[in-house]
Every structure is written in C-alpha cells, then in structure tokens.
Amino acid sequence: MTGEIGHLLLMLATVAAAVQMLAGLQPRPLPRLAATALGWQLIGLVGALAALGLAFHDNDFSLAYVAAHGHTTMPRLYAVSAVWGGHEGSMLLWCAILALWSVLAGWQLGAPGDEAARAHAVRTLGVLGAVSLAMCGYVLLTSNPFVRLLPAAPEGRGLNPMLQDPGLVLHPPLLYLGYVGTALPFAATLAALAWGEPAGLARRLRPFTAAALAFLSLGIALGSWWAYYELGWGGWWFWDPVENASLMPWLVLATLLHLQAAQDLRGRFVQAAAWLSIGGFVLALLGIFLVRSGVLTSVHAFASDPRRGSTLLALIALTLAVSLPLGFQGMDRLGGARTGGRTEEGARSPLSREGALAAGALLLLVACASVLLGTLYPLAVDALGLGKLSVGAPYFDAVMAPLLLPALLLMIPATRLRWGRDEGPALWRRLRPVVLVMGPAAVALPLLLEAGFARISWGAALTLWLATGLLIATLQTLHERCGGRWLRLEASGAGMGLAHLGVALFACGVAxxxxxxxxxxxxxxxxxSHRIAGCSLQFEASGTASGPNYRALTARFILDCPERTPVVLNAEKRAYDGSAMPMTESAIDWGLTRDIYVALGEQVGSGAQAAWGLRVQYRPFIRWIWIGVALMGAGALLAAASRRLHRHRATARHAAPARALEERTA
Known part of the structure; x- marks a missing residue:
C-alpha cells in the first residue's frame, strides 16, 4: 500500500498546485485559498517523499524505482540518498523543495499593512503554483516513482556505486535548494511585470536570492569535492556539461544579488534584474533538461528516456513563450528610472559603485554566455547531423581567464567606491592602503613562487597579486563599517566580507x-617507488578487503616527504553488489598547502607481486578552492539571514513605542 499512498499524495499535490495557481492569478487574488492550497501541496509532496523513503526502508522491490536503485545489502544511509538518487525520486524532491520555497515566499513577501505588497505576494504564489503544477504533472505523467513492477523483483540492482558516498547524501538537496530557489525571483518578477511592482520588492527578494546562491555554492563545492576524491582523476572541475549546468545559474544569481543591492539602495538596474530573474530560472530548467534528456553522456547525468527530455524542452519553450512577451510589454511597470534621491547624472557616473557593479555584471554575463555556448554548441552540431564535436577544458580555460581576471581586478576598487558619483582624489585616498600593500607584493610574490617552485608562473603571480589586493580592500571596508570594533560588525557586512574573502582564496587555489x-x-x-614533488611514494603491498555491499582490491603505499613523518596511504578498486561498474577509492595525503593523490588504474598480472597502473598527482593549494566556495556560500547565507534579522529588529523598534503607550494608557 505504500506505493499507492505515495501516488495518491502526489495526485493531491498536483491538484493543490492547480488550485494555488488559479487562486493567485485571479483578477482579484484569493489569499486564503492560495495559502490553503499551498499547505495541502506541501503535505502531499512531503508525504510522497516519506512514502518513497519507507519503500526503500522496507526493500519494496514491487516498485520499479526501488528495484532499480535499492538493494538489501546497501547501508541505510545510502537507502536514504537512493530516494533522490535516480531521475524519478530527484524530480519528486525538486517539487517538494519548490513547495518549501513557496511557503517562504508567501510568508515573507507580503509586507504587513501594505495591500499592494500582499496582493503581489499572492500573485507570486499563483505563478509558483503554475510552475509546481507543470513539474508535478511532469512527475506524475512521465516520471512517477510509484509505478508497480509485476511481478516484484527478487532483488534490487542497487544505487549507482558512484553515488554511494556520504557527500552524495547532501549534494543533491543542497544543489536543488539553489536550483529551485531561482523560481522565486522568477515568479515575483512575472507578477510585477503583469500587475506592477510594489515598493521595496528588491529588498524583500534579496534574501531569497542570497539564500539560493548560498545553497547552490555549497552544493557545487560538495559535488566538486566528491568528484575530486571519488572519480580517480583528481581534478576540481572537468567542464562537464552537467557541471556547467550548475555554474551558469550560479553566475546569474551572483550577478542578480549584486544588482538587487544597487536597486535596493539607489533604484538602478531594475530592468536588468528582471531579465536576470527570468534567465536564472530558464537556465535551471535547462540544467534539468541536460541531466535527464539523454542528449549527453556524463558521470553526473541520469539515464533517461528521450521522451522525457522532449517534455522538458517543451516546458522550457513554454516558459520563454510566457516570459519574453511579458518582459517586453511590462518593463515600464518596474520603475527602472528611480534613483533613490540621487540625480540621474550622478547615478549614471561610471566612477561610482553603480558603474563598477554594471561592469562586473557585464563580465559575469559574458562568462555565462561563453559557458552556455561551449556547452550547447556541440549538442547543436550533433543534432543537425554535422558530426561530433568536443568542447573541453582548453576552450573554457582560454575564454574564462580573460574574463574573470578583470572581474577580480574590478572587485578591488568596487568596495571602496561611493554610490552615485565618486571623485578621483577621494577614491585615491581610500585606495592608498591597498596600493601600499600591492606595490611590495608585486615584487615579493614572483620571488616567493620562484623560491617555492623553482620557476615563476606569471599567470599565478598576477592572480595572487589581485587576490591580495581584494583581501586588503575587503578588510579595509569592513574596518570602516564597524568603526574599528570588529565584534560590532553587522551580519550583512560580515557576509560580504566572507564572500569576497572566499573569492580571493578560490582564485589563489585555481591559479x-x-x-x-x-x-x-x-x-x-x-x-x-616513485618521486613526486620532493616526496617518495613507495608501493608496499596489495591485498583484498570487503565492505557491507562491496569487495575491493587494495594497495598500500608509504609516502615519505622531507621534514614530515611518513604516512600510510590506502587506495582501493571496489566492485559493488548488483553492479558491474568498478569504482576507484583514491588515497590522498592532504594538507592546507598541497595534496598528494594516488588512484589505482588497471592491474597488470596477478598475484601479490602484480604491478598496478597508478595516477599520481601533486595538487598545490587545491583545498583553497573548496574553502573559498564554502566561504562564498556562508557569506551569502549570512547576508540572507541579516536581512531577516534586520527586519525583525525594525519591527520590534516600531512595535515598542506602541506597547509603551498601551501600558501607560492602561
């Protein structure tokens, strides 16, 4: 009965989404009906997820989805991740997360006492209901995880061995929180385009944009870290089309967040933010299509029926067919000419924070367009029958570096510029401490690189130099904001500082x-033995091992580095129950400034003295990449929380005099 209950709950959620859409998109919206429908939708989707989890717990192999991804010997932790480890379950999770975002939207977007804002919040729920109806209908009709398998399978095939990792338990939910979070600015923008923008919309939307960016950042970092130690190639980014599908919405969300700050403070960039809100959601849908359509082969892609891809492509086309005409016709309702008290001349000055934000946004959008071109062009060539074309790391490295280095350079003065219009002499005085540090650093960094690595990479030296300048400028800005008393720094400022510090560390690690x-x-x-980066790696012995649902060939190494105690490294080649796919478990001696990485290839010969093909790598400062992205995500979360806390403080300040008056009257 578990499957039937889950199916009924999914049907309930689909009907509730339709009611929510109709209630929110009426000429006179019906807030109570929309809220009630949203509540039932959330109950249905969370209940359906729970039913699917119970089916995995009970090893109910009469459900086709459980038989495809479950196994009786699989650890319970991976039985949980198997709920969203396949296409059908992951789409159900996608819909449930959309319902959670919708609840937050209805709770936060309507300002108390502001009828226009409350009406806009209900219309936003109407648009979100339309999105949820489309996605729930897609799951129900083409990707239902509750389809029965008759007769029931005696045993499941097991979760994909690549997904049987603790990091992959959290990676999809975090990634989907970011992906699905793009739907909220999209829905709010469509509601504003159709019925007008309420006052303060950018301020209310900014925490949601920051939260979506934070979750997407953390999900990307976790996925990159998993690929590093699990896939056996030791890289941090492969420019895989599915990886790019998460990078493109990230670039758009980062741009949108900065423009919303300017829009909130000075009323600029309203129309650009509207188009970015639409574009971010379309790119998130494109990511679903790339992963599930079968148009590409990737370690990250779900094996999927191409007919499902056609349905997703139709949903993307429908989204564009609704959004683009509404965008072109409704931009005059967004009040893009407001300047928040500044003159138009001052707001248009290139020597201002608005000017720096506009230039940075342009660079990020060109980077996003370059990634989009490199990802879709080979697919288009193949679809047109013009042959097979591969676009890999050489293209992306050649295109992205000339774009991201200027963006890094631009971030240094951006935090020191004033809003509206700035003056050159005043800006120079604020930038003087940064210049005083960057001057000696321009000489010291190449010398340090030559001393540490016996040669100078001028690209790395330039990146480190720019990262140093960004670090000093960020610390200087934060010091001014808190008046030299760091414990009094507000969360919004601390969030910005953490994010910019993360960018600097990330750039250093990549370089x-x-x-x-x-x-x-x-x-x-x-x-x-083999020597690499001054260390001796000795192959000590090989053997066998077993786990709860796998058998492994093992190799034991001794890594001896100067001025360090020798360490033991154990690498494995695993074969999982129910799968013929071998998996590599890499051995890594990690540190803050370098990793030594060993992955097993193919065994040559047999017996205890058989040789192994090995991939041995030295990765300096690679940990800084993930630390940097994690700091970016933490900074965005802190900024999102600070907006919420600020609103609570403001409400308390306004409510306190009223309470005092009531007490005196009583």
Missing amino acids: MVNAYGIERDVRLAPGQ
Missing part, C-alpha cells in the same frame, strides 16, 4: 593548481 599541479601515470609493483 596554483593550474600553474604548478603535477599529474603522472606510472606503473609500480610492490617494493618499487
């Missing part, structure tokens, strides 16, 4: 890995 990373394919037998 050092690309410039000084070493990768070698070697063959070693027990007793033999």
